[in-house]
Amino acid sequence: MTGPARVGLADGSPLTLSIARHLIAAGHRLTAYAPSWADARQMEEAGAELVTAPAQLAHCDVVINGLVDTGAKAAFYLHDDGLLKAARPGQLFVDHTIVDPSQARHLAERAARRGAGFLDVPLTGGVQKARQGRLIAVVGGETQHLDLARPLLNAYCADIVHAGPVGRGTELQLIGHMLVSVHAVAAAEAAALIARLGLPPRESKRVLMSAPAASSMLDHCLPAAFTTSEIESGATIGGLLHAQSLAADLAARLDVPVRLLPAVRGQFAALIRRGRARHDLSQLARAYDHEAA
Incomplete structure (x- = not known):
């Protein structure tokens, strides 16, 4: 063509x-x-x-x-x-x-x-x-x-x-979505620890992003995770749920015992039950606000 x-x-x-x-x-x-x-x-x-x-x-x-x-x-x-x-x-x-x-x-x-x-x-x-x-x-x-x-x-x-061949593009993308999901929850937990310790958010991000801990999700979620927001986003909590389910099915078919994904899916599901499906991934940190209340 x-x-x-x-x-x-x-x-x-x-x-x-x-x-x-x-x-x-x-x-x-x-x-x-x-x-x-x-x-x-x-x-x-x-x-x-x-x-x-x-x-x-x-x-x-x-x-x-x-x-x-x-x-x-x-x-x-x-x-x-x-x-x-x-x-x-x-x-x-x-x-x-x-x-x-x-x-x-x-x-x-x-x-x-x-x-x-x-x-x-x-x-x-x-x-x-x-x-x-x-x-x-x-x-x-x-x-x-x-x-x-x-x-x-x-x-x-x-x-x-x-x-x-056909299907491999999706399978590779599902692995990517699994990693994004895991990294987003890890970033939310990091934000919760930073908040409880009273560490300065922007300075904390600068240190973490210059270390081996750096990730795209950490960059995306900090310091946004420290502020409650209901703004809809192109990277939403609910947007990953279907891909997480397909990734779990793929792992089961291949007999790969993924252990982090079930816990991560639980965190996403908890936020979705609270009406945050269309909110930005940074708002996964709100799960820890709820647990602290």
Whole structure:
């Protein structure tokens, strides 16, 4: 795929909207489906042609999916008017969502029956990196399909990592989400200790971030963890729950006795029960406020 492609894009999240803008800026013809009117309007303002049903993306050379909801995703691909029912030879499906790796392989098999390709391509970097066009794509799938997708991915990704066959991209990303979850809880516990000791937050962060203890989550969570906030975030407590469940399933299937993850999931679940699912990861520290009360 050397010239501008006919690209279909499903979803209307802030991250996907940034992807749409980069694709249009790169000269690709974009047709978009978004579940809500507000999201669809933003896609249209970005320069995409709108459709009202996923099946209307069937004419596109490459279809990129960002629909996270499990039911919406199943309908998108497998419903009576789902796109895999109408897939054609040479067409390519690129899925940016986190799914069970076995589901990714099933979708790839369904696509292959009709001569189409499928890649599972979870993205790292969040909304800010998406706006900058500096996401990291972790790809599972055949090399020939990645070669077709690469010119599109280059429009919004700073790096493209081929992890192996279909499903491997998601599996590597699940390991990443497991680490983020563990590091976020560790940062929350560090914040709780710093607060109880009365240590200066910014100075404490400077020391810890210059030591082997440094991590991206520590950088993200300090000093924000010291302030109660209900501001919604692109890196939310609830946003990791599904990936944690899939990571736990993956470990169980491989007979790897992960011991930290169950405790970490418990901390996330406790905050979600308290209505903090859409709050920033730094607010995991509020679990320790509750325990101290």
